[in-house]
Amino acid sequence: MSLTNELITQVLSKYHTPNVENFHVEHDMLAFEVKKDASFEVIKFLKEDAEMDFNFLTDVCGVHYPDYDKDRQFCVVYHLHNWLENVRIRIKVFLPADKPEIESVVSLYAGANWQERETYDFYGIVFKNHPQLKRILNMDEMESFPLRKEFPLEDQGRTDKDDRFFGRTGPNC
Amino acid sequence: MSNSSNIKQVAPPAGYAGEGFFATKLSEVVGLARANSMWPLPFATSCCGIEYMATMAATYDIGRFGSERMSFSPRQADMLLVMGTIAKKMAPILRQVYEQMAEPRWVIAVGACASTGGIFDTYSVLQGIDKVIPVDVYVPGCPPRPEQILDGILELQNIVKNESVRRRSSDEYKDLLNSYNIK
Amino acid sequence: MSDLLLVPEKRFEKQIEETRKKDGVELSILNLGPTHPATHGIFQNILLMDGEKIIDGEGTVGYIHRAFEKIAENRPFYQVNVLTDRLNYCSSPINNTGWWMTVEKALGIEIPKRVQYMRVIIMELARIADHIICSSVMGVDTGALTGFLYVMQYREKIYEIYEEICGARLTTNMGRIGGFERDWNETVWRKIDEFLEEFPAVWTEFENMLARNRIFMDRTIGAGAIDAKKAMSYGFTGPNLRAAGVDYDIRVATPYCSYEDFEFDIPVGQNGDCYDRFCVRNAEVWESLKIIRQALDKMPEEGGFHADVPDYYLPPKEDVYNNMEALIYHFKIVMGEIPVPSTEVYHAVEGGNGELGFYLITNGSRVPYRLHFRRPCFIYYQAFNEIVKGRSLSDAIITLSSMNVIAGELDA
Numbered sequence: 001m002s003l004t005n006e007l008i009t010q011v012l013s014k015y016h017t018p019n020v021e022n023f024h025v026e027h028d029m030l031a032f033e034v035k036k037d038a039s040f041e042v043i044k045f046l047k048e049d050a051e052m053d054f055n056f057l058t059d060v061c062g063v064h065y066p067d068y069d070k071d072r073q074f075c076v077v078y079h080l081h082n083w084l085e086n087v088r089i090r091i092k093v094f095l096p097a098d099k100p101e102i103e104s105v106v107s108l109y110a111g112a113n114w115q116e117r118e119t120y121d122f123y124g125i126v127f128k129n130h131p132q133l134k135r136i137l138n139m140d141e142m143e144s145f146p147l148r149k150e151f152p153l154e155d156q157g158r159t160d161k162d163d164r165f166f167g168r169t170g171p172n173c
Numbered sequence: 174m175s176n177s178s179n180i181k182q183v184a185p186p187a188g189y190a191g192e193g194f195f196a197t198k199l200s201e202v203v204g205l206a207r208a209n210s211m212w213p214l215p216f217a218t219s220c221c222g223i224e225y226m227a228t229m230a231a232t233y234d235i236g237r238f239g240s241e242r243m244s245f246s247p248r249q250a251d252m253l254l255v256m257g258t259i260a261k262k263m264a265p266i267l268r269q270v271y272e273q274m275a276e277p278r279w280v281i282a283v284g285a286c287a288s289t290g291g292i293f294d295t296y297s298v299l300q301g302i303d304k305v306i307p308v309d310v311y312v313p314g315c316p317p318r319p320e321q322i323l324d325g326i327l328e329l330q331n332i333v334k335n336e337s338v339r340r341r342s343s344d345e346y347k348d349l350l351n352s353y354n355i356k
Numbered sequence: 357m358s359d360l361l362l363v364p365e366k367r368f369e370k371q372i373e374e375t376r377k378k379d380g381v382e383l384s385i386l387n388l389g390p391t392h393p394a395t396h397g398i399f400q401n402i403l404l405m406d407g408e409k410i411i412d413g414e415g416t417v418g419y420i421h422r423a424f425e426k427i428a429e430n431r432p433f434y435q436v437n438v439l440t441d442r443l444n445y446c447s448s449p450i451n452n453t454g455w456w457m458t459v460e461k462a463l464g465i466e467i468p469k470r471v472q473y474m475r476v477i478i479m480e481l482a483r484i485a486d487h488i489i490c491s492s493v494m495g496v497d498t499g500a501l502t503g504f505l506y507v508m509q510y511r512e513k514i515y516e517i518y519e520e521i522c523g524a525r526l527t528t529n530m531g532r533i534g535g536f537e538r539d540w541n542e543t544v545w546r547k548i549d550e551f552l553e554e555f556p557a558v559w560t561e562f563e564n565m566l567a568r569n570r571i572f573m574d575r576t577i578g579a580g581a582i583d584a585k586k587a588m589s590y591g592f593t594g595p596n597l598r599a600a601g602v603d604y605d606i607r608v609a610t611p612y613c614s615y616e617d618f619e620f621d622i623p624v625g626q627n628g629d630c631y632d633r634f635c636v637r638n639a640e641v642w643e644s645l646k647i648i649r650q651a652l653d654k655m656p657e658e659g660g661f662h663a664d665v666p667d668y669y670l671p672p673k674e675d676v677y678n679n680m681e682a683l684i685y686h687f688k689i690v691m692g693e694i695p696v697p698s699t700e701v702y703h704a705v706e707g708g709n710g711e712l713g714f715y716l717i718t719n720g721s722r723v724p725y726r727l728h729f730r731r732p733c734f735i736y737y738q739a740f741n742e743i744v745k746g747r748s749l750s751d752a753i754i755t756l757s758s759m760n761v762i763a764g765e766l767d768a
Binding site for chain 3: 216219223224226230243245258260263292298316
């Protein structure tokens, strides 16, 4: 039986409710949410189950939603890909603002190592049981997490550029 | 064989010639020698580095201006070509490389990112390498065409040719280095 | 605190102490620093060496981190295109086209066949340009400078084609939402024809110089080998994965932009070592030449050079000055009042190094809410330290250049 979005929804709902919810299809890709304590279990199931067989982790990234509720501010997005059936899915795991922690998937996919470090570097999301969770792209001494929405883009200490000439006098995009 | 009758020769500096001798100013001879054999240190970080590779290759040949030997060791190079964005993480390393170069040394900032930070007005990019090292020639462009890079090098050759031999020990130069905290 | 969180030099110093006490062997630390002629781009590798043999190593990246993803949250879609150029700057048109396809997917725009074929031609030319650099620089790293000088002349021909199309050589900023900014004139078609005629002889000569050259083969066979299972686990895609034996190519698996209309093979290696990567890239250049030839032969006459989407594509200036509707569209596009749905889209293209993915979250405004680049270089460079363990330093250098790590794509 070929792996369709409906089949994935069915199988996941059967074995993993109430941890998975909000199944929807966007631009032909199935996307759903997983509760943060069950994220490792669900991804392990998707990788190792013979029917699901999502052998490739395409991408791990983070998103910051400052306008959402306090316990849904950060989101870790996983994109998985089943090469044999050519099916992609997107898994979103929402994390609370005060303690954004999630289990690392490095033991399942070795390629998640640096991607999780990058997500930690940008957002401050802590990946438990990650072998080497330290900053990767920014300087090691940096204290803040730059891709959070409250962090400004431009270096506030720069003296050679006058913001007025760039039209940057408040939100103008 | 090539037609060797139309080779353009560099004009000799102004001086007095006689039987077996030629008298001119020391600074002119030194300038001539230095200008036509500038060994570059290609400090290529990003896209401008690829345009430099095109400049180095056969079509735009930088070797014909005297820069035949790329030196990757700072000790053996005359001019530091900084090509590409310098992030704040990279700035101390650029500084170290500059300090290891022996006098006389010149710096060309190739590209918009090395000159002023370019399109990357962000928290992680150094807004111009002249924040950490003194720069002699700026070549704008994103990336500059190979002809522009060659133009920058020729501009530097002009500066080198007309430089006084006493420049490196002058007070003005010492003040410049002090303003960057370079010993 | 785990040892792995320390700076690599400190961690290796502890190991040196231990080995000195236990075996009496003196290990050493080698800093393959950010500026090095062998690292084409700036990334650092601290290696723990036993003489010439590499025991362990750790890579540090981020020396050219320009915060693309943060910039993209503050720039309209057409300005983000400029950032995508500078990801894998050896093959900018692929990045540009990938971005436009993502935006068109999010906005729900259909592209006419002719524009798709034109995009295919430009992407394959970019792929050839990327592989020219990687293969010739592999030659330079083993000491063969002639190949580099010889094929770079043909890379200039590709640059001339880009210049006719969009005006720039390297960072092309090519295309707009819906197609190209101007039609291709006769010079473009003529130059592409000339390139297809002249380049095969040059590439054959380059391949003959290195591919069966005893010195080159001894240097590269067995260096930096990786097996297919490990490669897939590490997230390898592109020529590095195909050299390991897995025939995964997004152009065939999930065809985009009319790639299903063209016939081409996927070259695959066996051992995943440097020699296989070199051979796979060379073979891919032949396949790209084949695709460009087919696209030129099958190019439809009708279709124009852009889709008919006045909401997103700037109208020509004569219309703006004479026609009220065009004026209003122009105003709305420039001021950013374009209809953008709130959606999430992930689109991947086969870049020069593998699966280049764009994950875009829009929220109705003209700037992305979140844009994440799935950069193949960043993902496969993680495996470097593992695949050179136990090999000599010269193998590490040739592995680094065969993996085609482009610093712009590594750090973004």
